[in-house]
Amino acid sequence: MGKDNLAEDAIRLNKYMSDAGFCSRREADRLIEQGKVTIDGQKAALGDKIFWNQIIAVNGREIEREEKRILIAFHKPRGIVCTTSKNDPDNIVDYIHMDKRIYPIGRLDKDSEGLILLTNKGDIVDDILRGSNHHEKEYVVTVNKKITSDFVRKMEQGVPILDTVTRPCKIEVIGDYQFKIVITQGLNRQIRRMCEYFEYRVIRLRRVRIMNILLGNLKEGTYRGVTDKEFSELKRLLKKR
Structure with a gap:
């Protein structure tokens, strides 16, 4: 999933820091001006916008929004497209219609069906998708x-x-x-x-x-939350590589 599909989700860095409960927008601007804020390890500038999966740090310490993790298993029907782009009428996010913003982890062809995971957190996305991990x-x-x-x-x-x-x-x-x-x-x-x-x-x-997440008897077009037990085992498997 590339940034092209997420352009509409870019937000200003100071708003992100404020939403995370780290500081006010004004204080965020001051920290940015002082060169204390980085985006993916690079020094940030006033007015910068960021995407959901980027790493924001202040004085080397990572910050993130205080959001409850969402990780769902979805039985994708044939014909649904694994994109967040609103330009595609068959996009997976609109089909699921959750009140929280979520993103598919990887893809499943439009002509294919079955299990796909979606989340609102970017921290496990790269680990699952990284081909070298042999998942x-x-x-x-x-x-x-x-x-x-x-x-x-x-x-x-x-x-x-x-x-x-x-x-x-x-x-x-x-x-x-x-x-x-x-x-x-x-x-x-x-x-x-x-x-x-x-x-x-x-x-x-x-x-x-x-990996350890099974489609099971999940009906086509429906989803379920990944259980705490499944998530713990998923994290264990991700750490093995």
């Missing part, structure tokens, strides 16, 4: 022709797509035309491209797990 995501995939052992073997070994070779993955065949796959990357339309390489076409793609 598992599991999908159930339906294809247009019968699955062969040769297809499975070659898929698991790694497939050349997008000028790279995919990491080894795990596949479990659950039907003549359906399999489960666990990947640790998030390349653009990765599973569809992997299948296309072997002349298979994906008919349906549903994500059922992100």
Whole structure:
């Protein structure tokens, strides 16, 4: 998710500091003028605007808004787009229609369905999305022709797509035309491209797990809060890398 989609959410630095309960806007301006405030490690200037996921510090100490963390698991229907842009009528934020501002963690193709996490906090977003962390995501995939052992073997070994070779993955065949796959990357339309390489076409793609968070019986188009137990385990897994 890039800043282009969040341009409308940029706010003035002094307002952020005030909303965080750190100081008044006037005091914030004074601290900025004195060079004591940084944005992502760079010295701030009066009038600067910031985005939700940037790190603001005063004298090296990070500050953030006093907001209760929101982390939800959403069963995205096919056709919904994982963007915050109001220019897209099918954007995920309007579909969920929560009274708090939330952001999708990563993406799930418009033509795909299943589990996606959304949050109002930026501190875990980068950890989950960082490809080097090898975090598992599991999908159930339906294809247009019968699955062969040769297809499975070659898929698991790694497939050349997008000028790279995919990491080894795990596949479990659950039907003549359906399999489960666990990947640790998030390349653009990765599973569809992997299948296309072997002349298979994906008919349906549903994500059922992100790390320790399961889709379970969550109905399409609905969401639930991630439990404290799930969040504790998620943090533990994030720290392992």
